[in-house]
Amino acid sequence: MAHLVKVVIENKASARDPEGETILKDLLIKGGYEQVKSVRTAKLLKMWVEADSDKDAKEIVSKLCDELRVYNPVAHTCSISVEGEE
C-alpha cells in the first residue's frame, strides 16, 4: 500500500520570509484579522511511498530528505508527517 507522506520545507526562523511578512501586513492585518501574529510560507511536497507501515514510510522519506538535500539545512527546516494509507 502507498502511504502519503507530507514534507514541509520552510526558512529557518533566522532567515526572513518576505512573502509571509507581506501576506500578514498587507492582506491579513489590513483585512481586519489582527489576531494573526505571524505568517510563514513554506513548500509542501506530498510523496506516496510503498512501505509496510506509516513508520517505515516516514523513515524512508526522512532518509531521502537528508541524503538528497531536499532541504538545505543551512537555511531551512524540514518537517515530515504521515497521513496514512491511500
Added chain:
Amino acid sequence: MMKISVIQFPGSNCDFDTVHVLNNVMKVRADLVWYKSEDLRGYDAVILPGGFSYGDRLRAGIIAAYSPVMREVKKMAEDGYPVLGICNGFQILVEAGLLPGALLRNSSLKFVCKWVNLSVVSNKSVFTKKLREGDVLKMPIAHNEGRYFIEESDLKEYYRKRQVVLKYTDDKGRVSELSNPNGSIDGIAGICNDEGNVLGLMPHPERASEGLLSPFNSDDGRLVFSSMIEYMSGR
C-alpha cells in the same frame, strides 16, 4: 596549452557567453562540456555558468548538484584546480556542498537585473589574486534567488578565514540597504572555500569583460578570468 571546461546543464544560458569571453577576449581554450560527462581529465579549470538548470525546480541548483559531472567537479575541487560558479553555478556549488551557505529568494520577491558595485573584501581566492582588497568593481547581476544566507555565528569564521570575497556596496565601497540588491546577509555577493580554489559569485564577470557591452565601459570581469589564468599558468 591550458584548457578550461564550461559545463552545460539543461537550462544553462550563459554557457556560450562564458566560452566566447574565454576564447575571444582572454585568448585561452575553453570547451563546452555536457552535464552527463563523467570525465574531465585534461582540463585545468572548470566553470559552472549562469542560467536556470532544471528550471530551478525544487530549489535553484539542487538537481544539477546531483548530476554526473558534479562528481568530477568535486574531484577537481579537491585536487586544487580552479572551480568557478557564476550565478546559477554559484547556487549549484552551494547545493553540492562545495561552498558554505544558501541562496534564498531575493527579499524583493522579484527577479533583479542590473549593474552593481562590488567591493573586493578578500583576494584570497585564485580568481581575485590580481585584485586589491578595497577595489570597487562594476558587474551586472540577473537573478531571482541571490539572497546569500548563513547563520551569523558561522559567518565570523568565514570572515576570519578571508572566505568572504565580494560584497555589494555603493561606488565608495560602503555597504548599505540601498546598495544591497537582494537582501544578502552583510551584502555578500561571493564566497570561496578555505583553500581559495573554489569561488561562487552571483554577478556575471562574463557580461563585464568587453567595455563595448557595458553602459559603464566596464571590463572588470576580465580580472576574475585573468587571475584564474595566471594561477593556472603557475601551477
